[in-house]
Amino acid sequence: DTGVSQNPRHKITKRGQNVTFRCDPISEHNRLYWYRQTLGQGPEFLTYFQNEAQLEKSRLLSDRFSAERPKGSFSTLEIQRTEQGDSAMYLCASSKGPGTEAFFGQGTRLTVV
Amino acid sequence: QKEVEQDPGPLSVPEGAIVSLNCTYSNSAFQYFMWYRQYSRKGPELLMYTYSSGNKEDGRFTAQVDKSSKYISLFIRDSQPSDSATYLCAMNRDDKIIFGKGTRLHILP
Numbered sequence: 001d002t003g004v005s006q007n008p009r010h011k012i013t014k015r016g017q018n019v020t021f022r023c024d025p026i027s028e029h030n031r032l033y034w035y036r037q038t039l040g041q042g043p044e045f046l047t048y049f050q051n052e053a054q055l056e057k058s059r060l061l062s063d064r065f066s067a068e069r070p071k072g073s074f075s076t077l078e079i080q081r082t083e084q085g086d087s088a089m090y091l092c093a094s095s096k097g098p099g100t101e102a103f104f105g106q107g108t109r110l111t112v113v
Numbered sequence: 114q115k116e117v118e119q120d121p122g123p124l125s126v127p128e129g130a131i132v133s134l135n136c137t138y139s140n141s142a143f144q145y146f147m148w149y150r151q152y153s154r155k156g157p158e159l160l161m162y163t164y165s166s167g168n169k170e171d172g173r174f175t176a177q178v179d180k181s182s183k184y185i186s187l188f189i190r191d192s193q194p195s196d197s198a199t200y201l202c203a204m205n206r207d208d209k210i211i212f213g214k215g216t217r218l219h220i221l222p
Contacts, residue, residue: 004156006156033209033210035212040121040214040215041214041215042117042119042201042212042213042214042215043157043201043212044212045209045210045211048208048209055208056208056209058209089154091156091157093210098207098208099144099145099164099205099206099207100145101147101159101162102147102159102203102210103159104149104156104157104158104159105156106155106156107155107156109154
């Protein structure tokens with residue numbers, strides 16, 4: 001296992017369409033995070049999981065966003081009815097547990113046209 | 114006041130110089146501190162992780178934490194053009210990780 005894997009790397013979609021991103025964490029990492037990053041900004045927290053339990057959601061995560069982590073392994077982030085403001089890099093990270101090093105994937109770059 | 118403050122730069126220094134990058138934070142509950150390096154259009158790469166006040170060294174990198182002042186630093190010795198990137202400070206308690214905006218660093222050959 002070489003690290004956190006995110007797919008797809010790039011996604012271009014039309015406004016109003018739904019998109020889903022996948023994150024495969026490092027094996028045996030119990031904690032998984034989702035972040036969003038726009039140009040010139042640091043990553044902004046969206047949500048995180050401890051195993052399959054979603055422990056916290058940011059106010060940034062509107063009703064159009066949903067994240068799941070079935071069986072505590074991979075995770076998906078779905079955006080419904082995409083808007084141009086959703087264009088960003090979506091980053092996933094994983095760690096062994098609370099207070100441990102978190103490692104990021106290469107991100108999924110979303111462009112909404 | 115934002116929880117984590119970081120000067121966005123850009124910071125330009127000549128090759129071989131010592132680079133100093135800094136962040137301040139407001140939440141005294143933060144216990145764990147990290148520095149990430151991010152190249153353009155790539156994911157952040159973990160450089161340093163510390164959980165106590167003091168210094169931690171790894172090769173050309175030294176991370177410094179001063180919890181009493183709520184101030185953390187990253188020093189890069191013998192800077193190289195390949196160090197040109199955005200450097201993100203990050204910190205957490207036992208839950209989410211909070212990031213600074215990142216400092217863009219340019220090492221001039």
